[in-house]
Amino acid sequence: MSTVANASQGLNKDLGYKAHSIGGFRFERDEYFAHIFYPGGRHLIPVDAFLRALMRDVAWGFFYGTVNFDNVFGTVNHYGTVEMFVGLFNEAYRGSNRHHVETFESKDLKKVFDEMLDDWTNEGFDPFAAPDETGLVFGPKKGNNTAAIRRQRLVADRMVGLPGDLTFRTDPQNRQLADVPTDKPGVFAEPGFENDVHAFNFFDYLSRSDVTWNPSVVSCVKDSQFCATTEEHILPITHGNDRVEWFIQATDEIIWDIDDRGTGKPRSKVVMRAGDVAAMPADIRHRGYSPKRSILIVWENNDSTLPQLYASGKVAPYPVEF
Amino acid sequence: MSSQQTYFGSLENFQKGGVEVIDDDPKHYAFSNVFEVASKSKPYEKVAVGKNLKYVIEAVRAEGTSPWFAAAHDEAALVMDGDIEVHYLKPDQPVVAEGKEGTVKLAAEPAGKKMGYVKVRRGHMALLPKGSAYQFRNAGKPGVLLVQTILGENTVEKWADICQVKA
Known part of the structure; x- marks a missing residue:
């Protein structure tokens, strides 16, 4: 630049x-x-x-x-x-x-x-x-x-695959996630409970994503949203948080550069491998590097009052104190 | 087809990353690993590995048969390792007060109507629907669940034990 x-x-x-x-x-x-x-x-x-x-x-x-x-x-x-x-x-x-x-x-x-x-x-x-x-x-x-x-961000109301909710992807598996198992869970619902007894192959669903760095909501618990995404190469933006968000690395590895949100001064590098969980505080900006296409869950709190709560200092920029 | 292999991680084989500090405190990131947490947990202990105000994600060691659980809101369980069944019941009477948040552990199987069950393994996500009672069953080697829910009376918070605290 x-x-x-x-x-x-x-x-x-x-x-x-x-x-x-x-x-x-x-x-x-x-x-x-x-x-x-x-x-x-x-x-x-x-x-x-x-x-x-x-x-x-x-x-x-x-x-x-x-x-x-x-x-x-x-x-x-x-x-x-x-x-x-x-x-x-x-x-x-x-x-x-x-x-x-x-x-x-x-x-x-x-x-x-x-x-x-x-x-x-x-x-x-x-x-x-x-x-x-x-x-x-x-x-x-x-x-x-x-x-x-024109591809839209996909948002499930409750969970992908439920009747009336987001449907399963039919795209082929991505070339770098072609070894993700495609087996379906066994779902044995008694009559009348088909809308509640539900499971789907989350990893297979993600392996068929044709976009990178584009979180889509797959499951919701009120304002708690699991936004799953496949990542490859570099996050094209550096995201400055207005709330705490969390990353759950489901497969492979992403390396994050963490800078101060206001000044851009480097603060940390966070190396995340499969099974790792880390918070992104509300006072940082972050940019990720994914050498191989990986599956990431971005966990968001969609409560619309949060930006004001964090900006006013009523809640700490860090999610837990210990 | 790419020859690159996808790395998943498991209870028996995980490679944890970490926070490399430049000018910061690693505790700000509450960095942990669900496999490591589950490897040190009791069966079906619900250990918070993420907390966003009232919402939590919990790492759960799935070993043997769990107590019956219930919640007044939807929850979701992502299997990170193992082969697990989830059995569902519709209680004849509500077992959790409307508006109560978090997972409730029931003293015994409630009277009710069988809703069915799901068989899930690594990479599968199961709905734990509001108003139902559910039980995890795993007769094989221990597995790991990641549960999306709300902070409740059964959520175990032990951040200093599970998170990176030193640079």
Whole structure:
């Protein structure tokens, strides 16, 4: 990434891509980069990384808390409105008062992001896929891949596979999870109890996910949500928590870089292997690296009052004291 | 097809990771491993390995036949190791007060109607439906369950014993 203080007024290149604007922000792309123009200058992000991050921000509805595209640019979800920022969570930008923040209605920013994602995603490039599974996005505009970017985050009401709830996946197993057993549990429900006596092959369900770093809700206990996902390569964003969340590593290994949420200063590395459980405190940001496609459960508390509770200091940023 | 092998972990074979501190306290992450916790637990002891205000996830050593349990809300059990049956009953009378949270351990099998059972093994997830009573049965080698539920009278919290405390 690179940030230029004396930004030009535009790229003056006709590669077939449109410029997209909202408020004081204007987004343009060329063969290799997304250019983010803002009242303080211009910030550049490699376009493949930008589109992978944009895909998650759009698909997750701006997610819980902060979605850092890199250590300069990102969004903060206020659940109805969204802050879009340059340098807000970067100590050097804040220290020199070079940061810039604007607030938008969520629906307005989502519309701009949706259009930009569709316009800038070329045929053959899938921003949800691992790099080894997709084509390149560089160069002039070449078609689009609308079907790939319209995939929705899946949310079970109670549990995957129950009558009227999320259905099982029929996609083939991913190439790196092809050894996951596909056997079905034995379910022997007495007549009248088919909606309650229920089990499914959770690992097999995950092995058929055609997206990476995209948690989908598989089971719920009130506001407690098991959000399961398959991970490969690098989490395309650095997630800044507005609440405690937990990771349960179901298979293989992920290495997490943990930085301070506000400044970006490194705090820890967390190495998680199958069976490991770890909290992600409410005052950190994290980015994961998964050398092999792995199965991760992101455990969330969906209580809508939590961001305010944590922000006000009424609850500690750490889940347990001992 | 990829030649890469998926690593699952089990009671007998797990490789725990950990917190590598740069400028932090490892206790902030409450880092543990469900296989390690279950390897040191009593059968069907419900040890919290995750806590998010009132919600918990519990590591449970599935060995032999469990007591009968019940809850006034749904719960879910993910099998991390072993071959386990879950048997369900619909009690004739409610055995847990409406609104009570967490798993309740029943003194004995309640009178009620058989709902059926499921046979689950590693990677399978079973619903533990609200308003039912259920019992785990495992006649084979010990297994491990991860239970998604709410903090209750049977949740065991022993964080200092199970979590990484030193950098």
